[in-house]
Amino acid sequence: MSQNTQIVLRERPTASIVDAMGQSDSTFEAKHIAAATAADLKEGEVIVKVEYVSLDPAMRGWLRDARSYLPPVQIGEVMRAFGVGTVVESNFPGLAKGDQVAGTLGWQSIAKLHGRFLEKKQIYPGGSILDFLGPLGMSGQTAYWGIFDVAKIKAGDVVVVTGAAGSVGSIAVQLAKLQGCKVIAIAGSDDKCTWLKQQLGADEALNYKSPTFKADYRQMAQKKYGYIDAVFENVGGEILDLTLLCLKPHARIAFCGAISDYNNPKPQGLKNYQTLIAMRGKLEGFIVMDYADRYAHAEKQMAQWLADGKLARKFHVVDHKLPNATSTLESCPQALNDLFAGKNVGKMVVKVQS
Amino acid sequence: MSQNTQIVLRERPTASIVDAMGQSDSTFEAKHIAAATAADLKEGEVIVKVEYVSLDPAMRGWLRDARSYLPPVQIGEVMRAFGVGTVVESNFPGLAKGDQVAGTLGWQSIAKLHGRFLEKKQIYPGGSILDFLGPLGMSGQTAYWGIFDVAKIKAGDVVVVTGAAGSVGSIAVQLAKLQGCKVIAIAGSDDKCTWLKQQLGADEALNYKSPTFKADYRQMAQKKYGYIDAVFENVGGEILDLTLLCLKPHARIAFCGAISDYNNPKPQGLKNYQTLIAMRGKLEGFIVMDYADRYAHAEKQMAQWLADGKLARKFHVVDHKLPNATSTLESCPQALNDLFAGKNVGKMVVKVQS
Numbered sequence: 001m002s003q004n005t006q007i008v009l010r011e012r013p014t015a016s017i018v019d020a021m022g023q024s025d026s027t028f029e030a031k032h033i034a035a036a037t038a039a040d041l042k043e044g045e046v047i048v049k050v051e052y053v054s055l056d057p058a059m060r061g062w063l064r065d066a067r068s069y070l071p072p073v074q075i076g077e078v079m080r081a082f083g084v085g086t087v088v089e090s091n092f093p094g095l096a097k098g099d100q101v102a103g104t105l106g107w108q109s110i111a112k113l114h115g116r117f118l119e120k121k122q123i124y125p126g127g128s129i130l131d132f133l134g135p136l137g138m139s140g141q142t143a144y145w146g147i148f149d150v151a152k153i154k155a156g157d158v159v160v161v162t163g164a165a166g167s168v169g170s171i172a173v174q175l176a177k178l179q180g181c182k183v184i185a186i187a188g189s190d191d192k193c194t195w196l197k198q199q200l201g202a203d204e205a206l207n208y209k210s211p212t213f214k215a216d217y218r219q220m221a222q223k224k225y226g227y228i229d230a231v232f233e234n235v236g237g238e239i240l241d242l243t244l245l246c247l248k249p250h251a252r253i254a255f256c257g258a259i260s261d262y263n264n265p266k267p268q269g270l271k272n273y274q275t276l277i278a279m280r281g282k283l284e285g286f287i288v289m290d291y292a293d294r295y296a297h298a299e300k301q302m303a304q305w306l307a308d309g310k311l312a313r314k315f316h317v318v319d320h321k322l323p324n325a326t327s328t329l330e331s332c333p334q335a336l337n338d339l340f341a342g343k344n345v346g347k348m349v350v351k352v353q354s
Numbered sequence: 355m356s357q358n359t360q361i362v363l364r365e366r367p368t369a370s371i372v373d374a375m376g377q378s379d380s381t382f383e384a385k386h387i388a389a390a391t392a393a394d395l396k397e398g399e400v401i402v403k404v405e406y407v408s409l410d411p412a413m414r415g416w417l418r419d420a421r422s423y424l425p426p427v428q429i430g431e432v433m434r435a436f437g438v439g440t441v442v443e444s445n446f447p448g449l450a451k452g453d454q455v456a457g458t459l460g461w462q463s464i465a466k467l468h469g470r471f472l473e474k475k476q477i478y479p480g481g482s483i484l485d486f487l488g489p490l491g492m493s494g495q496t497a498y499w500g501i502f503d504v505a506k507i508k509a510g511d512v513v514v515v516t517g518a519a520g521s522v523g524s525i526a527v528q529l530a531k532l533q534g535c536k537v538i539a540i541a542g543s544d545d546k547c548t549w550l551k552q553q554l555g556a557d558e559a560l561n562y563k564s565p566t567f568k569a570d571y572r573q574m575a576q577k578k579y580g581y582i583d584a585v586f587e588n589v590g591g592e593i594l595d596l597t598l599l600c601l602k603p604h605a606r607i608a609f610c611g612a613i614s615d616y617n618n619p620k621p622q623g624l625k626n627y628q629t630l631i632a633m634r635g636k637l638e639g640f641i642v643m644d645y646a647d648r649y650a651h652a653e654k655q656m657a658q659w660l661a662d663g664k665l666a667r668k669f670h671v672v673d674h675k676l677p678n679a680t681s682t683l684e685s686c687p688q689a690l691n692d693l694f695a696g697k698n699v700g701k702m703v704v705k706v707q708s
Contacts, residue, residue, distance in 0.1 A: 068632040268623060269623025269627065271622070273590070273612070273637075277611065280641055282637070284637075287631070
């Protein structure tokens, strides 16, 4: 009988997650249980062998016991995560053994869930199943709807993308360029900035860890580019506060994430919020799931851009086992902290192997 | 030769304005100059005897030497202010002696300006020229477009109005009620709250100076009303920060003003801004002047509501002269501070008399 490794929530973090497992204050713990078999399947259920699981900044919010767009993950529950995998048993008419699927599989090696929560995926020419966690999955959908529907960018706009070397930001940068915008990308290392300019076509890239970042950013946004039309905002905090001083009249901020403040029990807050009045600016939060009925449209468009070589994707694949671990899944908590520390370039995933 | 009393900007304030005049740090000073006469008029110019000048929270922003929707008032310039008055001399084809007009007349007793900057006003049955500084002027226009165009309220919405006993807030409350909304009004005294409930029809009114305000507000907005659909925001600061915790999904905040923070050189900032993501909320600043091409529509609608007795207006008229003053205009700086202290109920104006 095969084994299912699960990473479950043990204790809610108050600041950063405690990624070491097996300690008295660990956020997560690993469980090893017998995997479901065909005999366990109810009507409509499917068993999926998970191949890759996703690591996303939004996960920090799912750990918080607060009202939000999804219920919090409960203590003892498998950590919620998007993932891709292969059907190994199916009691659902639309899915057969061998089908490749994407869905909310959780941090586990074998998932049993109802087939209606899974999407069968055909791999596009030149692509891989991983694309459905990147440009053709939630990351891509988030960038697409944020850029086009919330920020409403148009050719010639000056667009700022923060967290620009991340999974969503790196796609947002490219979508804005495809539309003929000027893009100022903000990221956390000189290497990321080089990648953003040389590979993704950003007009400018600024390292927010540089000691002159604040002055450089204002100088560039205000003086060199004559203020900002639109923002794809992933980081919040101080950088968003600076951005508020750089808005053109009627600027739109697509507020996707605030990774800089997720682990902060006492965010310092946006002090420059009054400029939203003077500039008639709009700070608008959005959640990609609200666009579910239009995912197919964006996926088709993005697949075409991938096929045409107009859209680059980059994955940061974690595939190492920690000492004494039985599965790479046990690296997930550490990898999530690495994400908050900005150690990734592009989409961060864990390749599931026991 | 008649005299023109002008209140001019002497020194920019760093926190609250210094309203006492004739001191070394006074924000304003009074000047008494010869009034313009027919002989001074160029082609198209008009001389207006000012009857009432307006006092608005936005004035604090006009004193700040910063990029905004209007250039700052310059040192030595007459303080910018809306006003109403009577034409005494005209070299402009559309205006004749005796016409009643509204415009940016400034804090002065006699204004000389080009006729194209004035609007000729007919007093509606049952009304007075003062209405054009209240429901039929900028206050009314601001409430109207904020409620209908920015907050996009609809029948059944739970709407919060802050600064609800002020000139704009008191109209916003009534417009939301006219549309069939539930209205929670927030103001700064029990008397104001009584007025809001008994005279303006607010469903609830909360005094933010009450020691239990924070808990009362959250209890009411979250529990009793099941969270908020829309907000007409006049005060910013701590109350807006609390409001952010009370939003329904897809809530709209029409961000009109932040009077609580205008005098604050170091605003504490919005700490709960991340809920805009989880709730897909929108914080959208607006400036009434952007609606200039639609003012006539709103004025006509509001005049009808006034005529039908569906809209109440209240003016707080300052008509006293300070000791040794030659004109009530010298009361303007003090009255502006009274506005920030919330001493008014309804629209605050100074009746101009020497």
